Amino acid sequence: MSDIIKVLMVDDEEQFRATTKKLLNxxxxxxxxxxxxxxxxxxxxxxxxxxxxxxxxxxxxxxEALKEIxxxxxxxxxxxxxxxxxxxxxxxxxxxxxxxxxxxxxxxDVLAAKITDAFQQMKAEGVAGxxxxxxxxxxxxxxTTMKGRQTIGEAILKLRESFTSKVSTSRIxxxxxxxxxxxxxxxxxxxxxxxxxxxxxxxxxxxxxxxPSMADSIQYSPMFWTGMFTSEVKGLAKKEIRDLMSPAPFTxxxxxxxxxxxxxxxxxxxxxxxxLTSGKVAGVIREQDLFFEIExxxxx
Numbered sequence: 001m002s003d004i005i006k007v008l009m010v011d012d013e014e015q016f017r018a019t020t021k022k023l024l025n026x027x028x029x030x031x032x033x034x035x036x037x038x039x040x041x042x043x044x045x046x047x048x049x050x051x052x053x054x055x056x057x058x059x060x061x062x063x064e065a066l067k068e069i070x071x072x073x074x075x076x077x078x079x080x081x082x083x084x085x086x087x088x089x090x091x092x093x094x095x096x097x098x099x100x101x102x103x104x105x106x107x108x109d110v111l112a113a114k115i116t117d118a119f120q121q122m123k124a125e126g127v128a129g130x131x132x133x134x135x136x137x138x139x140x141x142x143x144t145t146m147k148g149r150q151t152i153g154e155a156i157l158k159l160r161e162s163f164t165s166k167v168s169t170s171r172i173x174x175x176x177x178x179x180x181x182x183x184x185x186x187x188x189x190x191x192x193x194x195x196x197x198x199x200x201x202x203x204x205x206x207x208x209x210x211x212p213s214m215a216d217s218i219q220y221s222p223m224f225w226t227g228m229f230t231s232e233v234k235g236l237a238k239k240e241i242r243d244l245m246s247p248a249p250f251t252x253x254x255x256x257x258x259x260x261x262x263x264x265x266x267x268x269x270x271x272x273x274x275x276l277t278s279g280k281v282a283g284v285i286r287e288q289d290l291f292f293e294i295e296x297x298x299x300x
Contacts, residue, residue, distance in 0.1 A: 005119045006030045008048035010040040010065065011081070012057045020052075023108045026142050029115065037065030044072055049122070050115050051078045053098075055089055063093065070097045077118035081106065109138075113292050133261050134254030136293055137275045137283035138177070145181045148190060148242035152201070155180055155193055155241050179272065181284065182245050189274050189281055191245035201244040202232035249274045254282050258293060261285055 007029050011017050014035065021031040032048055034040040037060030040053065051069055055062035066078055077099035082089065093101060099118045102111060116135055144162050146155060162177050182191040236244075250270060252261055254277040261273060265287055272286045 004028065004030055005115060006032065006047065006049045007115055008032045008034060008040060008043055008046070008051045010034045010037065010052060010057075010062075011054040012036060020108075020111075024112065024115075026139075027108075027112050028139065029112070036060060037062065037068070040065055041068055041072070044069065044076075048076065050118050051076060052081060052111070052115070053078050054081045055093065055101075056083060063089070063096065066093055066096055066098060075122060077122055079111075079114055079118060107292075109289065110292055110295075113296060117296060131258060131293060132254065133252055133256045133258060133273075133275055133285050134277065134282065136258070136289045137254065137285040138289070139283045140181075140281055143181055143284050144177055144179075145183050146193075146241060148182050148184070148240065148245065150241050151237065152198070152239045152241060152244060153237035156198070156237075159193075159195070177284075177286070180241075181274070181281075182241055182248075183281075187281065189248045191242065191248055192272075193241055193245045197244050197246055198236070201236055201239070202229065204228070204232065249284075251276050252285070253277070258290065262290055265290070 005028075007024055009017055009020050009024070009031055011020075012035055017033045017035065021033055024031045032043055032046055034043045037053075037057055040051070041060075053062050053065055053069070057065075060068075062080060066080070069076065069078055074097075078093075078097070080093045080098045080101040081104055082101050083104050091101075099121075100114060102114060113136060116131070120131070144158050146158060158180055159178070162180075179192055179194040181189055182193060184190045249272055250264055250268060251274045252264060254275045264270065264273060270287075272284050274281055275283045275285055
């Protein structure tokens with residue numbers, strides 16, 4: 001993001017606050033924490049750009065805090081977080097002046113996109129400008145990267161980690177990337193390793209070899225497949241990543257319009273693009289990042 005957005009995160013659950021702060025900070029936000037509505041009012045002196053406010057809290061609840069925040073800082077957008085069964089309460093918050101609401105558990109990428117959208121609308125005095133690729137990408141520091149000389153065994157552990165570490169609490173989650181960017185010693189992207197590359201790697205060469213015409217209709221028996229998956233997977237562990245990785249993804253400039261990114265993905269059947277700023281790798285934009293923006297615009 002071109003601006004550092006200061007977010008006031010208000011929730012009575014300590015673990016949720018700490019986890020959300022960590023994930024938002026990794027995406028370039030500056031995050032202030034408050035454990036109650038009363039504390040949130042005090043933290044307004046730190047001039048947050050956006051407030052994330054839980055509706056159901058002991059003491060001053062989200063509705064009371066929203067009214068007080070809007071009376072003191074009417075131009076600061078407030079995004080409400082609502083739990084199961086409190087959707088009518090969330091809609092009521094929109095009438096009271098909230099920018100929008102998200103239900104829990106919420107995906108961290110959706111939350112980050114909503115924060116950016118609220119900030120842009122505030123700067124444009126209510127008129128949202130169209131986002132650029134760099135506004136919705138995953139920054140390079142948040143994407144899993146490895147070297148081509150590392151082993152497939154190491155890569156499998158990293159891919160697994162990208163799934164397990166992203167489910168942070170029962171109320172907020174972060175989607176796994178399902179791929180690893182392979183960087184050379186100059187931090188240039190030389191390839192990408194995805195789950196599909198692993199599946200390709202466990203295919204014995206003879207399965208893809210052409211068969212005599214008379215054998216085209218031959219079906220392999222269940223006995224033929226028995227044990228093959230396990231043996232082929234075990235044979236992968238010590239291979240180097242560069243032996244299995246796919247070529248480096250297409251690149252796109254961070255200042256590019258999202259339609260250009262969508263066109264590149266659609267016409268070339270791609271799931272992700274490497275984002276460059278000033279010729280250097282800055283991050284990755286994925287098809288799901290475009291989906292989140294589609295959902296935001298559709299919701300209006």
